[in-house]
Amino acid sequence: MGRQKIDGKKKKFSSKRTPDKQNASVEEEPPAKKTPLIPWGDHLAWKTIHTSEEAFMEDGEGFLSLEELEDDGTFDIPAGEASVKAASLPEKKEKPKKKRKRKSKKKDKERNEADDVDEAAIPDGRDEDGEPPQEVSEAWARFGLHPVAMGLRLWLLIGVAMGTRAVRRLAASIGAPAESKFTQPAKIQEESSVAIQSRQDVIGAAETGSGKTLAFGLPILHRLLCEMDEQDSRRASGAMASGEDGEMVTGDDGDSGDESEEDGGGMEDQAREETELDGEAGEAMEPEEQGITEVEDVDVEQLENVDDWEMQQPEKSTREDGLRALIIAPTRELALQVNDHLQKMAKNTRVRVAPIVGGISAQKQRRLLNMRPQVIVATPGRLWEYMDMGDEHLCNLQKLEFLVIDEADRMVEKGYFAELTSILGKLPQHPKKGEDARAAGKGKTQSKKQKQQEHQEPEGEEAETAAAATGSDGEAGRQTFVFSATLALPPSLRKRLKLGESQLKSARKVERSSAMEDLMAQIQFRGQPKVVDLTSSRITASSLLEAMIACSEDERDFYMYYLLNRYTGRTIVFCNAISALRRVSGILRQLEVPAVALHSNQQQRQRLKALDKFKSGAATVLVASDVAARGLDIPKVRCVIHYQVPASADIYVHRSGRTARAGMDGLSIALVTPPERHRYIAVCKSLDRESGLSEFPVEAAYMPTVRERVKLALKVDALDRTQSKDHAEKAWFRRNAEQMEMMVEEEDEDDDKARMLRKEAQKLRTAQAALKANLAKPLLPQSGGMLGKFLGQGERLEAQQAAAGGSELQKSEAVAAFNADSTGSSKSSNIASLAKKGPTRQQRAAQKAQQKNKESTAGERSKKKHRRST
Numbered sequence: 001m002g003r004q005k006i007d008g009k010k011k012k013f014s015s016k017r018t019p020d021k022q023n024a025s026v027e028e029e030p031p032a033k034k035t036p037l038i039p040w041g042d043h044l045a046w047k048t049i050h051t052s053e054e055a056f057m058e059d060g061e062g063f064l065s066l067e068e069l070e071d072d073g074t075f076d077i078p079a080g081e082a083s084v085k086a087a088s089l090p091e092k093k094e095k096p097k098k099k100r101k102r103k104s105k106k107k108d109k110e111r112n113e114a115d116d117v118d119e120a121a122i123p124d125g126r127d128e129d130g131e132p133p134q135e136v137s138e139a140w141a142r143f144g145l146h147p148v149a150m151g152l153r154l155w156l157l158i159g160v161a162m163g164t165r166a167v168r169r170l171a172a173s174i175g176a177p178a179e180s181k182f183t184q185p186a187k188i189q190e191e192s193s194v195a196i197q198s199r200q201d202v203i204g205a206a207e208t209g210s211g212k213t214l215a216f217g218l219p220i221l222h223r224l225l226c227e228m229d230e231q232d233s234r235r236a237s238g239a240m241a242s243g244e245d246g247e248m249v250t251g252d253d254g255d256s257g258d259e260s261e262e263d264g265g266g267m268e269d270q271a272r273e274e275t276e277l278d279g280e281a282g283e284a285m286e287p288e289e290q291g292i293t294e295v296e297d298v299d300v301e302q303l304e305n306v307d308d309w310e311m312q313q314p315e316k317s318t319r320e321d322g323l324r325a326l327i328i329a330p331t332r333e334l335a336l337q338v339n340d341h342l343q344k345m346a347k348n349t350r351v352r353v354a355p356i357v358g359g360i361s362a363q364k365q366r367r368l369l370n371m372r373p374q375v376i377v378a379t380p381g382r383l384w385e386y387m388d389m390g391d392e393h394l395c396n397l398q399k400l401e402f403l404v405i406d407e408a409d410r411m412v413e414k415g416y417f418a419e420l421t422s423i424l425g426k427l428p429q430h431p432k433k434g435e436d437a438r439a440a441g442k443g444k445t446q447s448k449k450q451k452q453q454e455h456q457e458p459e460g461e462e463a464e465t466a467a468a469a470t471g472s473d474g475e476a477g478r479q480t481f482v483f484s485a486t487l488a489l490p491p492s493l494r495k496r497l498k499l500g501e502s503q504l505k506s507a508r509k510v511e512r513s514s515a516m517e518d519l520m521a522q523i524q525f526r527g528q529p530k531v532v533d534l535t536s537s538r539i540t541a542s543s544l545l546e547a548m549i550a551c552s553e554d555e556r557d558f559y560m561y562y563l564l565n566r567y568t569g570r571t572i573v574f575c576n577a578i579s580a581l582r583r584v585s586g587i588l589r590q591l592e593v594p595a596v597a598l599h600s601n602q603q604q605r606q607r608l609k610a611l612d613k614f615k616s617g618a619a620t621v622l623v624a625s626d627v628a629a630r631g632l633d634i635p636k637v638r639c640v641i642h643y644q645v646p647a648s649a650d651i652y653v654h655r656s657g658r659t660a661r662a663g664m665d666g667l668s669i670a671l672v673t674p675p676e677r678h679r680y681i682a683v684c685k686s687l688d689r690e691s692g693l694s695e696f697p698v699e700a701a702y703m704p705t706v707r708e709r710v711k712l713a714l715k716v717d718a719l720d721r722t723q724s725k726d727h728a729e730k731a732w733f734r735r736n737a738e739q740m741e742m743m744v745e746e747e748d749e750d751d752d753k754a755r756m757l758r759k760e761a762q763k764l765r766t767a768q769a770a771l772k773a774n775l776a777k778p779l780l781p782q783s784g785g786m787l788g789k790f791l792g793q794g795e796r797l798e799a800q801q802a803a804a805g806g807s808e809l810q811k812s813e814a815v816a817a818f819n820a821d822s823t824g825s826s827k828s829s830n831i832a833s834l835a836k837k838g839p840t841r842q843q844r845a846a847q848k849a850q851q852k853n854k855e856s857t858a859g860e861r862s863k864k865k866h867r868r869s870t
């Protein structure tokens with residue numbers, strides 16, 4: 001009931017496989033027009049696809065292993081209900097199990113979590129939270145994606161709508177939060193879809209967390225998959241013509257595929273054993289020095305992301321395949337995240353994705369490059385290093401079809417630009433109309449080896465691949481994406497971009513004024529790029545609530561601690577300087593806040609461990625430098641605290657953008673001290689917020705305990721450091737004395753110093769005991785049974801934010817409402833109030849607002865109740 005077969009009479013999704021090839025081939029025809037079985041199915045570019053068995057079979061992770069397969073191998077899409085049928089799959093060929101202990105534990109955990117979803121308890125299409133299914137958008141259909149790429153999206157959407165177990169797992173595997181509000185392509189993805197159909201270049205700017213990665217990821221995956229189809233068909237028809245076995249070509253996952261997977265598994269395991277990150281340059285700080293909770297105890301399994309760099313399909317491609325897509329991102333973490341995202345999307349396809357970033361050992365980097373992945377995600381420094389060394393794969397750029405520059409505004413900054421310029425200089429020229437792509441594709445600065453290779457004319461398959469690279473429609477050359485959340489294009493440049501490349505070049509000498517213009521002039525666009533600017537005048541995400549707290553330097557730690565306690569969700573505390581970051585980490589450690597530190601002076605391994613600990617929830621606070629400001633997509637970050645005012649508006653926007661992602665709510669609070677006032681005003685001005693951010697209401701009743709506690713923590717931390725230093729000195733002295741075979745007598749120690757040390761140790765013990773006692777106390781003594789809980793303001797803020805319902809003005813009013821005093825002047829006067837101290841007015845206002853909010857929430861609740869009952 002309520003279920004419709006997707007195949008109808010004409011079309012059949014078949015999971016039948018040729019018995020000896022162990023492959024699933026899917027053939028479809030367009031759905032019958034009369035009864036569109038999937039509402040958006042008519043718009044799909046139905047194609048024959050060849051996909052691996054795993055896509056359909058493996059442990060519920062493939063997109064057709066949805067337990068919706070019928071006896072005859074077709075599958076149903078439930079319409080209007082989410083009940084699912086037990087799978088009746090052809091028996092799966094047992095593969096010899098390889099040792100995969102480390103991975104399997106984590107996978108099992110994920111599976112168990114997913115298995116917790118009781119599907120029987122999901123009646124009439126509601127998800128397990130009892131929410132009715134959301135409308136599935138038809139907007140994806142306009143993309144005309146390759147069915148595999150489209151499949152990911154479709155199943156993601158159906159999964160979001162219905163919450164079925166396997167699909168939710170898939171959605172999770174491609175990194176989309178199940179609670180995400182995206183039930184259709186994000187705006188930037190929609191606007192960039194021209195990149196798929198017409199292969200137009202795109203310069204895109206959209207708010208943080210708005211889905212830019214998929215905006216370039218999907219076109220790349222789509223194109224590469226289409227080309228593989230074409231290659232397969234050509235090979236199949238070639239084989240037929242030459243009288244070979246005419247069996248359907250099934251890609252790499254036939255018997256040989258099994259074998260290669262075995263090998264691959266072996267290689268992967270071996271690689272895992274071997275894989276160690278570089279102990280690269282840069283000062284390696286001891287955890288104690290960082291003042292962070294130990295990360296050394298992190299289980300290796302938590303570092304899956306490190307091992308996952310190993311490509312998902314380790315069999316290497318041929319040299320003829322060449323590099324197809326080059327994605328450049330400014331930080332290692334961001335590059336690894338994009339790499340991870342694309343790898344997950346390309347799972348179960350023959351598209352291979354690999355990272356080239358600093359911190360990966362040279363041995364491993366070499367191994368990855370030897371596998372000749374079609375897609376490379378890189379940071380400019382490491383990429384240029386390998387290109388400059390003449391790496392064969394990286395210099396084989398004739399078939400490069402995609403160039404992506406992510407976080408472009410950062411790329412034009414000092415420290416990136418020189419390398420980026422060199423990389424761009426290596427890229428082949430676009431072929432002129434009618435010119436042979438391969439002839440034109442010879443870069444300006446090719447390695448010797450490469451030039452020799454090119455003198456040998458490609459034959460057969462190679463020629464076919466080259467033809468495919470130029471596009472069957474005669475389209476040739478590389479497609480470029482330039483993306484950022486804060487891409488400031490000067491109006492003159494915008495105008496010239498509209499005019500097209502030739503005008504851009506001719507105008508550049510006279511008019512070029514910014515680094516961004518330099519970059520645009522160096523990038524060879526194919527013609528007229530499409531400029532997609534989705535940034536609003538607000539620039540930050542619309543679901544982000546922003547506020548500030550004006551405080552003295554001494555008070556900054558108090559407010560930070562207050563905020564961490566009042567907003568217990570995942571929080572990132574951003575610092576400008578590593579010294580401040582260490583200090584904050586030290587205090588938090590003493591205050592028993594589960595925090596980890598992340599900054600550029602750490603070894604890459606430490607950086608990843610910290611991120612992993614934060615992502616896994618083992619730490620709820622990340623104390624970070626701006627290395628974490630851009631691009632990082634960490635789910636469920638509720639709050640960003642700018643412990644120090646960032647150096648520029650761009651950094652402010654990117655830092656704040658670590659929360660309120662994918663349509664979720666988030667809070668960003670800047671702590672502003674008098675010396676930072678000018679910087680704060682400049683940031684506000686750049687963001688067109690002349691009146692400054694709304695002042696965040698602080699509940700003064702909490703502050704006495706907060707102050708006392710933080711002061712104690714500071715004291716303990718200072719004493720702790722002194723003592724560690726003394727111990728280190730003593731140990732050093734003893735070590736050296738031993739080496740010189742000197743006797744060290746206790747009397748050698750200065751009596752006064754020894755007494756002082758004992759005194760210090762006693763002080764530390766007393767302070768530690770006092771802090772411990774304080775930590776055992778609730779933050780707000782007389783709070784009528786709500787002790788230690790974070791009720792009140794956090795929830796009220798959320799309620800007000802929700803009530804504000806999206807408009808910027810309303811949202812800033814939502815924050816302002818907390819401070820609103822009888823004169824209502826708090827917002828306009830907040831810059832002026834920076835130097836002021838004393839929260840009495842705030843306190844009164846907060847209490848008033850609290851009272852008001854209680855009343856309105858109670859009123860709302862009773863109204864809702866009434867509505868429900870009627």
Ligand SMILES: Nc1ncnc2c1ncn2[C@@H]1O[C@H](COP(=O)(O)OP(=O)(O)OP(=O)(O)O)[C@@H](O)[C@H]1O
Binds near residue numbers: 174182184207210484
């Ligand atoms: N159409 C979609 N459906 C579901 N989830 C999506 C969709 N598009 C993106 N997402 C999710 O939204 C989140 C943010 O996406 P992404 O990291 O690409 O943002 P971004 O615009 O690149 O952010 P930033 O500017 O900070 O780098 C990711 O978790 C991603 O999985």
